[in-house]
Amino acid sequence: MTISEGDGHPADRLQLVSDEILVERAVHGDVAAFQALVQRHGPLMRAYTSRIVGSRTEADDVVQESFIIAWRQLHALRNPGAVRAWLMRIASREALAHVRRRPSDAPLPPIDVPGSGDTRPENVAVRNAELRALSAALDRLPDDQRQCWLLREIAELSYTEIAEEMHLPPATVRGKLARARANVTAQMEGWK
Known part of the structure; x- marks a missing residue:
């Protein structure tokens, strides 16, 4: 261009x-x-x-x-x-x-998260409760699983990039990420 x-x-x-x-x-x-x-x-x-x-x-x-x-x-x-x-x-x-x-x-x-455009009190309360539940679920993960999850889901790094960052083989990253996702999903079951 x-x-x-x-x-x-x-x-x-x-x-x-x-x-x-x-x-x-x-x-x-x-x-x-x-x-x-x-x-x-x-x-x-x-x-x-x-x-x-x-x-x-x-x-x-x-x-x-x-x-x-x-x-x-x-x-x-x-x-x-x-x-x-x-x-x-x-x-x-x-x-x-x-x-x-x-x-x-x-x-x-405390984690401060920017609000969305929906400011109706009931929706804000539900969103805040869900974010607190997710934060608590992430806090309960082992450090290495939490870091894998954050690097993948928030930073959007590839498995290879996460492996390089954490000095681990990509297969280990995949396993840690799978366990982290399973743990978070189980703890967030009530929010589906």
Whole structure:
């Protein structure tokens, strides 16, 4: 796709460019290209890390730190087409490090989830109760199963990407993910 200089605002034009081109431009110091990557992948990283750290505010800090790391290490990315998975791995490591830095006796912050457009009290109450039940179900999973589930269902990484992130064989990832899904499904039985 060719974009002429007269087409719209430069930031808008960058949203039409592939990740590969944005990465190549950002590696060569194009801040606007990196900003386009931030805008494209930041919301997913925030959603994923907020589930790990327990709050959107802390997730914002984790995502910001993740992008700082990414900017510094972008030249080391071997496959520019895999930038989303690479960013999610950085965010995952930073979120887990953030949780480990908490004092062991500090309570986890409550999970704050943005609301949907439906604000009828009965629907909000049901949605909040369902989210609490899902959160509780995920909290009862062993750490490795929970991480597999989050990387697959929230971060949308492939089995191979999860295996690389967790330093496990793909078959082990499949097994952990199958057990995690079975456990979550059983615990969420009442919400069908």
